[in-house]
Structures are given as C-alpha cells and as structure tokens.
Amino acid sequence: MKRILQGNEAIARGAWEAGVTVGCAYPGTPSSEILARLSEYGEVYTEWSPNEKVAMEVAHGASVAGGRALVCMKHVGLNVAADPFMTISYVGVRGGMVVAVADDPGQHSSQNEQDSRQWARFGKVPLVEPADSRECRDYTKIAFEISERFDTPVLLRSETRVSHCDSPVELGERRESGMERKLDKKEVSKLVMVPMHARIRRHAVEERMKNLASYAERDFPFNEMEINDPSVGFIASGVSFLYTKDVFPQYSFLKLGMAWPLPARMIREFFDQVRKVVIVEELDPFLETEIRAMGFRVWHGKDLVPSIGELTPTAIDRSLSKAVTGKETVSVPARFDTEELPKRPPNLCAGCSHRPLFYALRKLKLFVFGDIGCYGLGAAPPLSAMHFSTCMGAGVGGSYGAGKVLGEEGLGKICAVLGDSTFLHSGIGPLMDAVYNGGYSTTIIMDNGITAMTGQQEHPATGFTIRGEPAPMVDFEQLARSVGVKHVRTVDPYNIKETVEVIREEVARNEASVIITKNSPCMLLRRARPQERFRHSHYRIQEDVCRGCKICLNVSCPAISWVAEEGETRDGDRRKGRASINADQCVGCAVCVQVCEFESIVPLAE
Amino acid sequence: MSQNGETKNIFLSGVGGQGTILAGNILGQVLLEAGYDVKKAEVHGMAQRGGDVTTHFRYGKKVYSPLIKEGDVDFLVSFELLEGLRYINWVKPGGKVIINNHRILPPAVNLGKMAYPAGMEEIFKKHFGENFWIVDGRGIAKALGNIQVANVVLIGALSRFFPSLEPEPWIDVIKSILPPRLHEINVKAFYEGRRAIKIE
Structure with a gap:
C-alpha cells in the first residue's frame, strides 16, 4: 500500500519496520514528529527524555541489552548529546542503534545552521542521508542493519526539507530483529571505557571505518x-x-x-x-x-x-x-517589489502568559538573559524584553556570570528567564552553580506546563508520558529548594502589578533566587483549558474613551490594532487615532486592561 | 493539469491557522490516487503563531525537488491577500492565481507603523487578467457557519482546474481525512468553492 508520509513519519515507519524496540528524543524542530509518530506503534517503548544526552544514553543502554534503538534530535541537540555519542562510537552496539539528527539550513527555527555531517567524520561513524520520504524509510531500515553488522551507531541525517516534506512511501511489514536480549559481563573490556580498554577500542574504530568504506563501495545499495x-x-x-x-x-x-x-x-x-x-x-x-x-x-x-x-x-x-x-538564468521580471511588503513574523499567541511577564520585565528595565523557546518571541519589539539567548539553559549561567563581573552594580538589573521544559533540559546545573559558588541570580521559570514551541510535547513536569499516560511530576519549587535556593516564590503573571513587585524584590537580593509562574498554561494546551481562567472571554476598547496613547500596543497582542483616524474622546481630548480589539482573536486575558491608563478597555457584553 | 507527465507546481500561501496544511493534504491524496507522484514541502514550528506559511506542492510522473523554483509556479492559491502579493513574482508567465478575499493584518500594520497594501486586486488583474480569480472564501465559510472551512472552499475553487478529476475523488478524500461530524459542512464548502470560479 502506498501512502503519503512526512519525512519524519517515514523515519518512524522505517524504524518500526526494522523492529525497533526503544525510541527516545528531546523535541526540536524539525525532528520532533519522528518520535511522536513512533509512539503510535504499540510494539515500541518510546519516551520524551529530559534532554538529548539522556536520550542518547537510554538508547545506548537499550542497544547494549540487545534491543534496536532509535534516538532523535535536531542538529543542536547532538551538541548536548555529543559526550556519550563520541564514546558510543568506541563501545559500539548490540542491537542496532540509529541516531537521527535533523538539520535546519536557513534557520527556520534554530539558533545556528551547523552541518551535522561533520559529526560523522569527527565521531568516526557512518552517516546515511535520505532525500525524501521513501528514502527516509529505506535508509532508516538499512541503518539498523549497518549498525549491527559493523558494531557502530549510525547517523541518519535529515533536514527541514526532508523531515517536513511529504511524498509517497510503499509500506512494509515489521520484522523483529531476533537479537537475544541479555547483558554480558564478559564484555567488560568493550563496555567499560577506561583508558586501558579505550586504547584498544581506538584501533577497532579505525578498522571499522575501513570495513565500512569497502561496504560503501561494494554493498551499500543507495x-x-x-x-x-x-x-x-x-x-x-x-x-x-x-x-x-x-x-x-x-x-x-x-x-x-x-x-x-x-x-x-x-x-x-x-x-x-x-x-x-x-x-x-x-x-x-x-x-x-x-x-x-x-x-x-x-x-x-x-x-x-x-x-x-x-x-x-x-x-x-x-x-x-x-x-x-553557458547561459544565464532567465528569470521572470518582477511584477511587484515584494521586499517592501510588511513582514509577518510569528508572535506570542493572544492570551499567552509570557506576554504579561515580559511586559513586567520591560517595565523594570532589566537586562534579561533568555533561552530557546516561545519566549524568544519576547525579544522582538515592541516587547523588546530579552537581551541574550544562545542555547538551552544558557541564560541561567549567563546571568550568574555577568553578575560576577558587575558585582553590586548589577544588583537589581539582571535576571534569567527560561521555560519549564528548558529548565529541566539544562537549567538545573547552572542554578546549582549559583547556589554553590555564591553570588546573585534570579531565575524565572515561565511554566506553561508543556514543551510549547515544538508543538506540545510532554516532559517530566507535565504529569504525562509521550503516550498520554499519567506520570510522576517534578515539583519546581521543591527542586529549587533542594539544590539550596532559599528564596523560591511563585507569581501569577496575569497580575502584572504583583509580578513586577515580586521580580523587583528578588532581583535586588544578593543571593540566588527562583520565581516560578503559576496559573500560566500554554494557550494551545487544550487539557489545561487555558481560557477558563479569564473572567471575561473578550474585551473591547471604548471608542470614545481611548486617547490613542498607544501604550496597549506595547504588549504586542495580535488582537490589538491601531486605527489611524483623527478624532476626539468624549471628554474632548484630540487624538490621532485609537486602538481597537479584534474580538475574533481576543481571549480575555485582560493584560491590556491593566496597561491602559485611561480605563478605556472593558469586557465585551456577552 | 499535468499533461505528458510533466511536473506541475502549486504554491499555497497564507497565515498560520488558516488551514493550508489540510488543504495541501487533500491535494496530495487526490493526486496520488489519480496516479501521480507528489511532493509537498512545508515549514512547521511557527505555524500556530501567526507567522506566514507556505506549501510547495508538486505533482507529475516523477517529481524530484520538493521545492518549486521561483518563477515556475503554475498555480498560486493564497489564503490571504497580502500573502498572495508576497509571491506574485513566483508565478510563471501564463500561470493562474486564486486569492481568498481576506485580510489579516501583520504586526507592523497592527502597530500603525506600516500600511496594509492597497489595490491588490488591481495589481493581480493587471498581470494575470483572466487567469486571476478572487474568491470570498471567508464569507462563504461564514455563511456556512464555520470560518474554518474557508480552506476547503479554496480547494473547491482549485478543483475546477482538474477537469479529469470530477468532484467525487475530492469528496472521497475530504471524507477520508476529516472526522464524520465535519463531512457535511466541508462537502458544502467544496461545492461552493467550485461554483465561485467562473471560467471563460
């Protein structure tokens, strides 16, 4: 049967057909759908791991015990997983192990555009590179065979235009690998990479690459x-x-x-x-x-x-x-200068809990060390409330390091923000550092209860597994206290005044502190019923009260727009225009109501 | 319509949330079942956050690249006016354009910093003449009782240009992709879309 599959779906299909038993990943665009789709096959154990390093290690453990394992990540995820990856190359595998890594040329949704093929040469492992969905399925299957035959992890490199393209695939059946499931203590010289053993494996790796080169020459069919x-x-x-x-x-x-x-x-x-x-x-x-x-x-x-x-x-x-x-490209003459058209960058959703928090940070004029996720959208004007962002978890260490240079001068001026999923991914280490080595830093965990930007994936603090089964939940407050943070507070970000006050107090403290947002689920997280928290479902701007001061436009809400139209208020104040709320988009978060200084925003009669 | 197996290019553009992905999925399934090779490319990730979205859709006897070359678009179907204008230079001479008569203001316009372009219909008319159609997808969908079905109205409009695929294959695919409770309204939307296109 021929079906149209997305590249990521086809990788999952190939792994399933190859008899994969364990699949692990931390989500990251454009790789996330591989594991989401794989989790739909009942025969396979799948998990969202806290980060890519953990995912790589879980997959390797599964492989050593004889199961075929797939671990997936975006290109920058392999940087996080590089430590185990580079040595798994020496240890090798028992059950086939495939590392699927999806690059993002053009940086559609990434902080850099590194070329993952370099890891193959660097790590001394083979790399297969499918071009479309059929190849995604075929190459994934053969990658498991190569892995077992040559005792090596195999890189499967995808990219945005492979992972997120759809094309027809002829579906096949699943075949179990037949590898015996066991652990063998006699394998210690291969599994324990102390220098004495690793020096021996170093030679095995070179030998393997030679054998793989002749395989690529003679037997590899693609x-x-x-x-x-x-x-x-x-x-x-x-x-x-x-x-x-x-x-x-x-x-x-x-x-x-x-x-x-x-x-x-x-x-x-x-x-x-x-x-x-x-x-x-x-x-x-x-x-x-x-x-x-x-x-x-x-x-x-x-x-x-x-x-x-x-x-x-x-x-x-x-x-x-x-x-x-020998001929120049003939291009169609431009019909219109499209470069001059207004761009349409993505924005935080209407009602998003990050918006009032960023507004509070902007009001406090802090230098904000940010992170990777939806909150990256807080860097754009008019919010302009993020001033540093490199990779996941980096904001916490960054703000602490900056404080070491600024000393007392920096007190009350800096903080770090990151999301719930990102904090679990790599924010705990730098938080420990700030407590252990002494100094100040305020870490704000913007907890929206899900890995949001990549499309709603569960994590260890959501209470659910990848399959939606109930799971134990990490408690951020307890976690922060257990690493030694004495000042842990929660705020409701929709209460801007209170949020400003709490942040003002904590950033002034010459100690590590943590602020966690509560009552702030992602607007796209249906099970949390995010809109039910709001007292009214829509607001409107009273046309005859609005003075056209534009302050509400600074919250960057997609539902609020400017209407350029001279006129005056009912009190006779002249104005150049007025703000307007689009009821189709407004969800009633009331952030604009708190920002307006003239009480012109009121609930829309229901 | 593809003749002699040559690859044809359809470009869908719009704003996140308008349903371009579903529209592309319907197109893909119909043409696959009609015996074509198909490829479809989208960028995910930001789609739900109001950014611009595009789908490159290609079909023919054997399709290689998932991306269309600029200037090679046979059919531009835009779900929003400005997002149609943004890709006007991608259409090949003699190509066709269908645009949904719907404006969604981008942030710079919302903030009063830029103007939403005016006279777009005239620009398209000037360049494409009888190969340009404007469809009130949103109005039709609203009248049917669900603005979400505007995407299927546009698919209905596009289906007029595939004479060998009479409505049934499209209806079958729409029904196979959508849950039963949405069948009736989407089938209506599809037919309304077909009716909205007058071919000289």
Whole structure:
C-alpha cells in the first residue's frame, strides 16, 4: 500500500519496520514528529527524555541489552548529546542503534545552521542521508542493519526539507530483529571505557571505518551513478541531489546515499566517465573537501554554490547555470517589489502568559538573559524584553556570570528567564552553580506546563508520558529548594502589578533566587483549558474613551490594532487615532486592561 | 493539469491557522490516487503563531525537488491577500492565481507603523487578467457557519482546474481525512468553492 508520509513519519515507519524496540528524543524542530509518530506503534517503548544526552544514553543502554534503538534530535541537540555519542562510537552496539539528527539550513527555527555531517567524520561513524520520504524509510531500515553488522551507531541525517516534506512511501511489514536480549559481563573490556580498554577500542574504530568504506563501495545499495550527458557530472547527496536533478536533468549524477565514509573507487569511476565534476551540497563543503583531498580535480563546488542558508532549486539555478550550460538564468521580471511588503513574523499567541511577564520585565528595565523557546518571541519589539539567548539553559549561567563581573552594580538589573521544559533540559546545573559558588541570580521559570514551541510535547513536569499516560511530576519549587535556593516564590503573571513587585524584590537580593509562574498554561494546551481562567472571554476598547496613547500596543497582542483616524474622546481630548480589539482573536486575558491608563478597555457584553 | 507527465507546481500561501496544511493534504491524496507522484514541502514550528506559511506542492510522473523554483509556479492559491502579493513574482508567465478575499493584518500594520497594501486586486488583474480569480472564501465559510472551512472552499475553487478529476475523488478524500461530524459542512464548502470560479 502506498501512502503519503512526512519525512519524519517515514523515519518512524522505517524504524518500526526494522523492529525497533526503544525510541527516545528531546523535541526540536524539525525532528520532533519522528518520535511522536513512533509512539503510535504499540510494539515500541518510546519516551520524551529530559534532554538529548539522556536520550542518547537510554538508547545506548537499550542497544547494549540487545534491543534496536532509535534516538532523535535536531542538529543542536547532538551538541548536548555529543559526550556519550563520541564514546558510543568506541563501545559500539548490540542491537542496532540509529541516531537521527535533523538539520535546519536557513534557520527556520534554530539558533545556528551547523552541518551535522561533520559529526560523522569527527565521531568516526557512518552517516546515511535520505532525500525524501521513501528514502527516509529505506535508509532508516538499512541503518539498523549497518549498525549491527559493523558494531557502530549510525547517523541518519535529515533536514527541514526532508523531515517536513511529504511524498509517497510503499509500506512494509515489521520484522523483529531476533537479537537475544541479555547483558554480558564478559564484555567488560568493550563496555567499560577506561583508558586501558579505550586504547584498544581506538584501533577497532579505525578498522571499522575501513570495513565500512569497502561496504560503501561494494554493498551499500543507495550510492547510485547515473551517466547521461557526460560533459558535466554532479556529485550530491540528500535533498541537494533532488534540487540539482530538477535544475539540470540532462547531465550525469553520482548520488551518495552514504555521505560517510565515501566510496573512493566509485568516485574515481565517476570522474573517469564524465568530463567535469560539480559538487552540490548544502551548508559546508563536506564532500568537496574530502573529494579534493583524495586528489580529484573538482570543477566547481563552493566557489559558486552558496554555503550559507538553504539551498533551493532557485539558488542552484542562479549559482550554476552560467557555468554549466553557458547561459544565464532567465528569470521572470518582477511584477511587484515584494521586499517592501510588511513582514509577518510569528508572535506570542493572544492570551499567552509570557506576554504579561515580559511586559513586567520591560517595565523594570532589566537586562534579561533568555533561552530557546516561545519566549524568544519576547525579544522582538515592541516587547523588546530579552537581551541574550544562545542555547538551552544558557541564560541561567549567563546571568550568574555577568553578575560576577558587575558585582553590586548589577544588583537589581539582571535576571534569567527560561521555560519549564528548558529548565529541566539544562537549567538545573547552572542554578546549582549559583547556589554553590555564591553570588546573585534570579531565575524565572515561565511554566506553561508543556514543551510549547515544538508543538506540545510532554516532559517530566507535565504529569504525562509521550503516550498520554499519567506520570510522576517534578515539583519546581521543591527542586529549587533542594539544590539550596532559599528564596523560591511563585507569581501569577496575569497580575502584572504583583509580578513586577515580586521580580523587583528578588532581583535586588544578593543571593540566588527562583520565581516560578503559576496559573500560566500554554494557550494551545487544550487539557489545561487555558481560557477558563479569564473572567471575561473578550474585551473591547471604548471608542470614545481611548486617547490613542498607544501604550496597549506595547504588549504586542495580535488582537490589538491601531486605527489611524483623527478624532476626539468624549471628554474632548484630540487624538490621532485609537486602538481597537479584534474580538475574533481576543481571549480575555485582560493584560491590556491593566496597561491602559485611561480605563478605556472593558469586557465585551456577552 | 499535468499533461505528458510533466511536473506541475502549486504554491499555497497564507497565515498560520488558516488551514493550508489540510488543504495541501487533500491535494496530495487526490493526486496520488489519480496516479501521480507528489511532493509537498512545508515549514512547521511557527505555524500556530501567526507567522506566514507556505506549501510547495508538486505533482507529475516523477517529481524530484520538493521545492518549486521561483518563477515556475503554475498555480498560486493564497489564503490571504497580502500573502498572495508576497509571491506574485513566483508565478510563471501564463500561470493562474486564486486569492481568498481576506485580510489579516501583520504586526507592523497592527502597530500603525506600516500600511496594509492597497489595490491588490488591481495589481493581480493587471498581470494575470483572466487567469486571476478572487474568491470570498471567508464569507462563504461564514455563511456556512464555520470560518474554518474557508480552506476547503479554496480547494473547491482549485478543483475546477482538474477537469479529469470530477468532484467525487475530492469528496472521497475530504471524507477520508476529516472526522464524520465535519463531512457535511466541508462537502458544502467544496461545492461552493467550485461554483465561485467562473471560467471563460
């Protein structure tokens, strides 16, 4: 049966068909749907792990016990999981272990655009790179076989345009792996990576890479050569191959399904059969560097193909057409200057509990060390309430470190904010540091009860597992106290005045403190019935009272807009325009009501 | 409609929450069942937060790239006026444009810092003439009692351009994707969309 599957769904399908027994992940766009879909197969144990390092370790434990295991993450997640990853390469596996990592060229929803293929060379593990959903299924299946046959974790590299593209897949059946489930104490020299053992494994890793290179050469079925017009030959992998094939269908291709290790003889054969070789790859010149190092004369690569941002058929056409075909790209003349159109950046949802909190921080004029998640949207004007953000958990350590330099001068001026899921991911370590080493820092946990930005995934403090079964819940207050934080307070962010006061007191303290938001579930979290907290379901602005001061626009609510229309209030004050609330979008959070200084916002009669 | 297996390109644009993903799913299933290879590309992540959303949809005998090349769009279907104008240069000469007559103000307009572009209908008319249709998807959906079905109105409008796929395959797919309680209103929305297109 043929079905249209999203790339991530197809990876999950491939893992299921390959008899995977354990799947773990921390969510991250564009990888999140892999595990969400895998959790729908009853035969597989799946979990949202607290972070990618934990997920990697759980998967490896499962593999050592004889189960096939899939661990998934976005590209930056592999940085978090790098420590176990680099040594799992030495230890190897028993049940096949596949590490699915999804890159985000063009940074649709990421803080950087690192190229995960580099991990394959760095970690000395094989890497397969599917281009569409059918390949996602096929490559995932073969990755488990490669893993067991060569005693290695296998990287499966996806990216936004593979993970989030849909195409047809012929579905197959599940086959159990047949590996015996057991732990073996006799394997200690392979499983305990003390220097004495690891030095021996170091040689095994090199031997393995040699064997894998000859496998890539002879047996791996997805390195494919297609000789058409031999005047130009393209070497590409993953979705870059599909783009290139579309733009230059008449020429010859070497498509590498395995981007590491490379099939040197196959590459030589390709160079022998075509006159000039162009390497097309997204982001880093990974293949190009290696192929040039093998001594081949590459005609074009990163000298023409952009290495920054997403590669697209348009980018390939514009960068290579002249060189390849001798003709410039013919583009349709612009009908309209679309660059000048108003942009439509994402915004916090109407009613979001982050909005009043950011408004409070803005009012206090604090320098805010932020984090990765929806609250990143608080950095944009007019809220402009976040001033630092690198990676998950970094805001807590960052604000503490800044305090060490600023000393007393910084008291009352800085704080850190992060979400509930992010705090559990990597915020606990730096909080301990602030207590242990002494100094000040205020950490605000914006608890909306879910991993929100990636699309509503559970975590250890939501009370539910990935399958929606009830689970024990981490208590943030107790957790903060147990690492030694003496000042732990809760606030209702929808009460702006109280929130401002609590934050003002805590940031002035020359000690570590924690503030946790309560009554603040994500607006998209249906089970929490987020709108039922609000006293009224909608508000309106009294047209004859609004003075047009624009202060309510500063809360950046998608339901509030400016109406430029000269007029006057009922008290005769002249105004240049007025604010207006769109009842379709307003959910009644009443944040604007608290901000308005002229009491012009009132409940909409129901 | 794809002739001789050549790949055809449909570009859907809109604002997060307007249902472009469902519209793309319907399109995909109908064309797969009609025997085509299909590829569809979307960016997720920000879709629920009011940002702009696009779907690249391609079908033919064998489709390689999931992304459409700028200037190669055969059909632009926009769920919002400004989001249609944003991709006007993506349409190939002779391409067709269907736009939902709906404005959703972006933040800069809400804040009074920029104006929502005026005269968009005229701009499209000027460039596409008889190959441009404006559909009151939101109005039709509202009259049916659920503004959420505007996406299916637009799919209905688009379906007029696939003469070999008479309504049944579309209706079957809509019913197979949506829960039974939503069948009646969506089938109505689909037919209203078909009626909204006058082809000379």
